[in-house]
Amino acid sequence: MRKAHRAGLAGLAVAGLLATGYGSAQGVAAEDGGKAERQGAGVRHEPAAEAAAGDYESVLELGDGRKVHARLVKGTGVQERHQAAGGGEWSKWKTLYKTKTDLCQGVDLAEREGTVTLIADFGLYCSDGEPPTESVAGVGTGDLTDWDVDVTEDFDGWQDTSINDDGSRVVFLYDSDAGLYTLRWERSEGFGEIDRPGD
Numbered sequence: 001m002r003k004a005h006r007a008g009l010a011g012l013a014v015a016g017l018l019a020t021g022y023g024s025a026q027g028v029a030a031e032d033g034g035k036a037e038r039q040g041a042g043v044r045h046e047p048a049a050e051a052a053a054g055d056y057e058s059v060l061e062l063g064d065g066r067k068v069h070a071r072l073v074k075g076t077g078v079q080e081r082h083q084a085a086g087g088g089e090w091s092k093w094k095t096l097y098k099t100k101t102d103l104c105q106g107v108d109l110a111e112r113e114g115t116v117t118l119i120a121d122f123g124l125y126c127s128d129g130e131p132p133t134e135s136v137a138g139v140g141t142g143d144l145t146d147w148d149v150d151v152t153e154d155f156d157g158w159q160d161t162s163i164n165d166d167g168s169r170v171v172f173l174y175d176s177d178a179g180l181y182t183l184r185w186e187r188s189e190g191f192g193e194i195d196r197p198g199d
Helices: 003-018 035-041
Strands: 057-061 067-073 077-083 094-098 102-112 115-123 134-140 147-153 160-163 169-176 179-186 190-195
Touching: 057 102, 067 102, 067 115, 077 115, 077 134, 094 134, 094 147, 102 160, 115 160, 115 169, 134 179, 147 179, 147 190
Parallel strands: none
Antiparallel strands: 057 067, 067 077, 077 094, 102 115, 115 134, 134 147, 160 169, 169 179, 179 190
């Protein structure tokens, strides 16, 4: 559902953010969940016991050659691991957010200047078409061992991110019928409060 209207959102929302010093939204990881990329690079993939396939995992190669792999795991939550530039062993899986609720809407990664953003959603009965009840926004920097994570409850889920040119600021975006919701992250301060339409 989110991916179906990403392009339209990016065009409208990011245009406004450019005027305030934020860069355009960055690329999303491979639509095949990174399977072809992992096979082509000869990277050993550790199968997940109950991880969903396809949209529920994403691999992104960063500008400096490192790779980030995120997945949603049923009964666990959202997990991340990363790999140094040039290959080698992946780090151990780290759970960034724990939840027992259903996987919902997939997981997206983006990056600029070493700042990596993650969007993931979970929800009760989400697999039956209900909206998310837990919307996860994550930002990883530096060696990616520590992530800032913000969870919004009973929210339809972030649709996109905009990262400024030096990677020091991020805006998470959700374009609703009521207007644009934004959540800002700054390297010096972490996450702020959600700006809602009419605030």
